[in-house]
Amino acid sequence: MAIATLGTVVLDCPDPVALGLFYAGLLGGHIEVEADDWVSLSGVPGTPLAFQAAPGFVPPKxxxxxxxxxxxxxxxxxxxxxxxxxxxxxxxxxxxxxxxxxxxxxxxxxxxxxxxxxxx
The missing domain is CATH 3.10.180.10 (2,3-Dihydroxybiphenyl 1,2-Dioxygenase, domain 1)
Structure with missing residues (x-):
């Protein structure tokens, strides 16, 4: 028996709105600004995707x-x-x-x- 289910995939980033717009353009759907530091993508089938402001964010290499x-x-x-x-x-x-x-x-x-x- 599973302990949990996958709710949302959240990407840390310096600008949640900008990254939300990128993925909305790529995957469809639209962004919902839920707070200054949090945006979620709606209207896309599958696991929800969200974006969270991360001060000092360093992208992976x-x-x-x-x-x-x-x-x-x-x-x-x-x-x-x-x-x-x-x-x-x-x-x-x-x-x-x-x-x-x-x-x-x-x-x-x-x-x-x-x-x-x-x-x-």
């Missing part, structure tokens, strides 16, 4: 031999090329150009969190 990235989001897309174009237009930065024939590509959101676009 990817890849880094001397540090763990902690976690990343895998986002499923129908068309990698179209999704990449949209993500870059929203402010994502490519982290791994890699093999263009593989089924996933790695980016950083505007706060520096790594995420992958993965072909469905």
């Amino acid at each position: 990817w890849p880094a031999a001397d540090a763990s990235q902690q976690f990343h989001l895998d986002l499923t897309v129908d068309d990698l090329d179209a999704a990449e174009k949209g993500a870059l237009a929203l402010g994502a930065k490519p982290l791994d150009a890699g093999d263009r024939d593989r089924s996933w590509r790695v980016y950083a959101d505007p706060a520096g969190h790594p995420f992958c676009l993965c072909a469905d």
